[in-house]
Amino acid sequence: MLRSPWIVLLLRVALALAAAWLIVILLLSLPGELADEALWFRIGAQAVLSLVIVAVLAVIVCIWRLLTLVQRDRIFSDEAHRWVDAIVWALAIGWALLAAGALVVVAVVFLTPELRDPGIPMALFGPVVLSLLPLLLMLVMRGLLQQASGYRAELDEVI
Template sequence: MLRSRWSVLLLRVALVVAALWLLVLMAMSLPGELRDEAPAFRVPAQVVLTLVLASVLVVIVCIWRLLTLVQRDRLFSDASRRWVDAIVWALAIGWSLLAAGALTVTTVIFLTPEIRDPGIPMALFGVVVLSSLPMLLMIVMRGLLRQATGYRAELDEVI
């Protein structure tokens, strides 16, 4: 149990650091990076990137709530499934926005002869594919949680 407490504590510290980093990124870094761009590009890019980062913040909050359920030994409950569902939805929304933004940038690059270069579209493709992995992993984990919750309920009936 001691190891579990330390793991939960360290994970909570990492979640706080990650959340603070994302907030600084959204408030200071993104506007600064995009300030020299044309307003037609800057505003949609700012909105999309802010929403993607906000979805990651939602995931952080959900993980925090799941850690609370772990500490209370209530992980195998309907409440935990709701938080995992929220994680899946937040990741799906963030991924969809990221994919749409990457597709838009790729389309602009390929339709503009002066900037046609396969490097950025290939990098964006890699980011979109790699960013789908946490969402797919959470879908699998949600199924495992549902199954484990059923087993826990059966075990509680037997005992």
């Protein structure tokens, strides 16, 4: 189905590097960065950010499985639909956690007179909106996969 197996190989390498980077951040960098913060903030931020990273790792696993289906020319199967649905759910959960965490930070900033600064809410607005884009794109792609699967089934019946 794919004209070049190099594309799949390069994507797998990129996915492996991204997963390794996220695991290093999850296990080493994030706890160290939050060590000097107040306990309530450290626990909340560690929980939210860790769950967001786990959601992204789940997306990486799902994409890896979809690449396997592409290589086997089974991308229009029910199995592919399940993996795409898993990606949508992982992205939705990760986005909801990120948005909720940002909302809590913004609330703390605005309710604490010493911290009241529009820079932090504006800085959080960008990542929240930008992280919504992959979710919305995946919903469109899921619809396209369903439509293409229907066309493929019709074509198989004709042949």
